Amino acid sequence: MCGICGVYAPRLADRPQHVARMNQALVHRGPDGSGQFDGEGVSLAMRRLAIIDLAGGQQPLHNEDGALTIVFNGEIYNFQELRQRLLERGHRFATASDTEVIVHLYEEHGAAALPLLKGMFAFCLHDRRDGSLFLARDRFGEKPLYYWHDPAAGFAFSSEVRSLLELPLVPRRLDREALGYYLRLGMVPAPLTMLHDVRLLPAGHWLRYHAGRLTIAPYYQPSLRVDPSLADPEVAAEAVHETVRAAVRRQSISDVPLGAFLSGGIDSSTVVALLRQAVPGRVKTFTVRFEEAGYDESAIARTVATQLGTEHHELVVPNLGFGAEDFWRIVEQVGLPFYDTSAIPTYVLSKYVRQHVTVALSGDGGDEMFGGYPFFRWGQRVAAAQRVPRWLRQAGVALATAAGPWVPASQATRWRRLRRGLAATLEPLELLPVTVGGLFEPRELAGLLRDPQALATSGGRLPLATALPAEAESWSVLRRLMYYRLKVNLPEDMLTKVDRMSMAASLEVRAPLLDAEVAELALRLPDALLISGGVGKAILRRALRRELPPVVFDHPKTGFSIPLHRFQNASYGELARDLLLAAPPPGLHALLAPEVLQRLMQRGLSRERDDVQSSVFRASHQLWALMQLAGWLRRFAVAC
DSSP: OEEEEEEEOTTOTTHHHHHHHHHHTTGGGOBTEEEEEEOSSEEEEEEEOOOSSTTTOOSSEEOTTSOEEEEEEEEETTHHHHHHHHHHTTOOOSOSSHHHHHHHHHHHHGGGGGGGOOEEEEEEEEETTTTEEEEEEOSSOSSOOEEEEETTTEEEEESSHHHHTTSTTSOOBBOHHHHHHHHHHSSOOTTOOSBTTEEEOOTTEEEEEETTEEEEEESOOOOOOOOGGGOSHHHHHHHHHHHHHHHHHHTTOOSSOEEEEOOSSHHHHHHHHHHHHHSSSOOEEEEEEESSGGGOOHHHHHHHHHHHTOEEEEEEEOOOOOOHHHHHHHHHHHSSOOOOTTHHHHHHHHHHHTTTOSEEEOOTTHHHHHTOOHHHHHHHHHHHHTTSOHHHHHHHHHHHHHTGGGSOGGGHHHHHHHHHHHHHTTSOGGGHHHHHHOSSOHHHHHHHBOOHHHHHTSSSOOOGGGOOOGGGGGOOHHHHHHHHIIIIIIIIIIHHHHHHHHHHTTOEEEOGGGOHHHHHHHTTSOHHHHSBTTBSSHHHHHHHTTTSOTHHHHSOOOOSOOOHHHHOOHHHHHHHHIIIIISOOTTHHHHBOHHHHHHHHHHHTSOOOOOGGGTOOHHHHHHHHHHHHHHHHHHTTOBO
């Protein structure tokens, strides 16, 4: 696991020194070493977190004649198998690392090598023969890759935005289109970022830079076509069990201590149960215990750990209030505004886990692969409701809206869900992720946003990243919604959070449920095996029921989030007022109406809670999103 960066800019003075500064900004991603390659017009660099081939895996690495040079971030779990094939074809290896496998595989296949790689990765290959750069990112976006391009000045890339901004060539301008998406969805879909001149290579894509021009293309698009041979529940359950077990075994390869996150949910418990079978000795497991009872699953995790015989560790997160250092850490580490407050406990836990192990397996991706989110069941209900005459649905929306002022505060979340659900039945199903999953509703943004370009992308349409393939015409509602989560929420929210916060603690996190073979199987399962009787992840429950205690399957889904309303204190309120009203970054009030910001801040600081089971405290999270925006504009001196 590493951080990588590089620049192709023949006319840039002191290019190696600039790249060295970019690389130093990634030191947390690789505290075990660094390397840099300087060639004709190009410099590549990396920071190393040593996991495989501790003695010989130092980068950059080259092929036999030195024509190809690579910097690589990630892990290739099937590298031993690929290495053997390449040896049989006459390739010579200087190391035992997975990085070198990529170089020789590219020699053989070019871009066609990418589907052969099973792992999480982002890398850049420089070809000395024509001066080109070839970059690629893994299937689901576990590892990040940002880039900047100016046809006249050159090209640059990095694992993190703040590293890229160390290069003086990169402008710091707000992207108005991305701002609309951020406020509407709570995230920005690739290739956009909140910086106008910085782009994110989409998951499952490659990029070639040659002679001042970029070529970008996908090598992987998730297919959700149902496989009829998997219709039998017993056959499918056995296939799921064996495929996930093989993935956990592949991802347990490590030359450094390894453990696992354990929340007590189905996904992490599955990974721990199968990891225990894959590695010798007692598995180390880690969980967070929140003092806020509505967020705490530690008792369930403890039960699972006891049954599985793991060496279990608990980290207590008390309700001590919110520190400014927590806020600024997220701004610094993500390098962009980040709405998901679970980044805070993710960092805290990662830092604790890093004291014991260097690699941790997680259950991330299980909900996306196996239909676990309540959002998916919502979609099925909305589709069913659309069979009701439209005039009746319109009347329901009008009634729910009119009743709003009289709804008790304790029922506000349920009422809002009802109203938004009814309104969703009046829209095309493909817009469901926006109509029920948004941060701000269009009517709210109409008063808040002053910028027409930002308003255009906040009005309810889906981002281009969700464009459905031709085969989607035959997909069910569930499969369309799963595709959205795979293309937007998974890479731009969950995996961004996990990568940045774990890497801030120099901890490598692996996700076996996002393994290539697991995805190939899971995304072909019939709907009835994913959601059955209104319960998600039905096939995973069937496949693992004999391995896990009943409590894992019997408790409601909690999720990994924080009681933000309880973390607020005087310091937090002072920070909000400073960033949004008293001393806002230049240009903020030209974008966002200050009188609306004032009202939102008052609501967000009220510390009122909604339904605890939903983990949605809407006003406080809207405030957090706005504070993240203002804090990022200030910290990185971004021009509005």
